[in-house]
Amino acid sequence: MENSQKIPSRSFAQRWHIKPILGTVIMVILLVFSSQMADVNVGMFFANLSQFTDLLVRMSNPTWSYLSIIWQPLYETIQMAILGTTIGTIFAVPFSLLAASNLVHNGIIRNVIRIILDLVRTLPDLLLAAIFVAIFGIGSTAGVVTLAIFSFGMISKLFYEVIETIDMGPIEALESVGARKLTVIWYAVIPQILNQFISYFLYTLEINVRASTVLGYIGAGGIGVFLQRSLNEFNYGATAVIILATLIIVLVIDGISNHLRRILL
Amino acid sequence: MAEEPIILFEHVNKTYKNGTIGLKDINLSIPKGQFLVVVGLSGAGKSTLLRTINRMHGITDGKLYVDGDEISQYKGKALRTLRRQIGMIFQNFNLVNRSSVQKNVLSGRVGYYPAWKSILGLFSKSDRDKAVRSLRRVNMLEKLYARADELSGGQQQRVAIARTLMQDPKIILADEPIASLDPKTTKTVMDTLKSLNQEDEMTVIVNLHSVSLAREYADRIIGLRAGEVVYDQMIENVKEADLNQIYQTEEDS
C-alpha cells in the first residue's frame, strides 16, 4: 500500500510567529499608554533615589531595645492572619462545593454563587479594612474581618477550581451504592482534594501574614500600627527594627508553609 | 407459570439531552440468577443499558421493573434503596486512590447508614467483619490497610468487587470490568463474577467486548447495535457467525 502521509504545511501565521510578536507589541503599547494615563513618571523614581538612600542611612541604626515592645503586636499580626484565614476558609468550603460545575448541575445556583464570589474578590482589602476600622474602631477585629473576607473570596475560587479537576469515577461509584450527597462528598470528593486544600490554605495564610502588616498601617491592628507610629514620630531606629522583625517573621512563615506544601503535594 | 423476572424492560427508550439516541424500544426479560453478557460495537448503548437498571441514567419512556417494582420514576430514598441492592463494577475500578482499601470497601456499605454515621466512620462491628470477609473472598485481605493507588489494576478491580459485596446486592452490573486488565487477571475477575452468580445466586450482567469471553462465561448473550437489541440467544444456541455479525459495521455488510 502506498503511504501518502506528508508533513502538513504550516500556515503563514505559524511560520512567521505572528501571534507572539503581535502580543509583545500590544503589551508594550499598552504599558506605555497606561503609564502616561496614570501620570507615572519613571524619571522621578530615579531622581528621588537619593532620598531613599538617605532614609536607609537613618534607619541603619536600629533601636534594638524596641524589640521587647513590638513582640506582642507581631504575635497579634500572626494571630490575625491565622484567624482571618481560618474563618474565610470555613465559609469558602460550602461555597466552593456549590460553585463546582461537576457537583452542582443546577446552573442557576452555581452562577449566583460565582457572581457573589466574583464580587467579593473585587473588593480591595485596604478599602475593606478602612470600612471595618470605621465600624469596629482601631484594633485587630477590623483586621480579622478584612482578612476573613479577603481569604473567603480567594480560597473559594482556588477550591472550586480544584474540585472541578477531580476524577468523577469514585463519585459515580458512591452514587451507585446508594450514598447520599453529603456522604458522596465525604468519601469521594474530600480525599481527592484535601491536600490541595491544605496547600492553598497555607498559601493564603502566607499572603495574609504579609497583608496584615500593611492593614495595621491603617489601624486594623497588629504590627502595622506600630510601623505607622514610628514613621510619624521620625523614630527611624524603631522603624528599622519593625521592618527587620516583620521580614524575619514573614520569611519563617513562608519557609514553614512552603515546606509543608512540598510534603503535601 | 414462569418465575417473575428480576429485571424487565418494556418498550424502554432513552434519548440523551443532546438528542443522541441511547436505547431504542428495548424489551428484555432477565430471570433471577442469570449470567447475561451484553456485546456490541463501541457506542452501541451497552453502558447506557446497564446504567438505566440502577438509574444512574434515567429513561425517556417505557417501563422498567426491578424485582417487580417499576423504578423509572424513583427519587430520593426509594432510589437510594434501589441502588444499594445493585452492585456496579466499572472499567476504571473507580476506587478513591488516596483512601485505604479498608475505607474503600466500607464505602460500599454507606447506603445502609445515615450520613452522619458514615461520615464519622461509625460502622458496626459486623460490617467491619463483613469487609474482612469480602476482601478474603477476592483474595485481597493482606492489602486491608494499603492505599488503593498502591495496587495493580487487577488488584484494584478485586477490591472494587469486595466493595460491591458489602452491598449484599441481588444484581451485579459490570461495565467492561476487564477492559484494562491482562489475560490472567481477566480470568480471576471473570471467575469471581461467575462464582457470585453460581454460589451466591446473584444476577450478573456484564458488558464485554470479547466474544470468546462472552461464550465462555455467559448463560445468555444479547447484542446491541445503535441502541437496539439485535441479538438474543441462550448460550447453547449461540453460533460464532451470529456474533461476528453483531460486530460488523454498516460499511462491512
Ligand SMILES: Nc1ncnc2c1ncn2[C@@H]1O[C@H](COP(=O)(O)OP(=O)(O)OP(=O)(O)O)[C@@H](O)[C@H]1O
Ligand atoms: N452523557 C451522554 N450524553 C450524550 N450522549 C451520550 C452520553 N453517554 C453516551 N452517549 C451516547 O450514547 C450512545 C451509546 O453510548 P454507550 O456509552 O452506551 O455505548 P457503549 O456501547 O457502552 O460503548 P463503549 O463500548 O464505547 O463503551 C453513544 O452514541 C454515545 O455517544
Ligand SMILES: [Mg+2]
Ligand atoms: Mg460503554
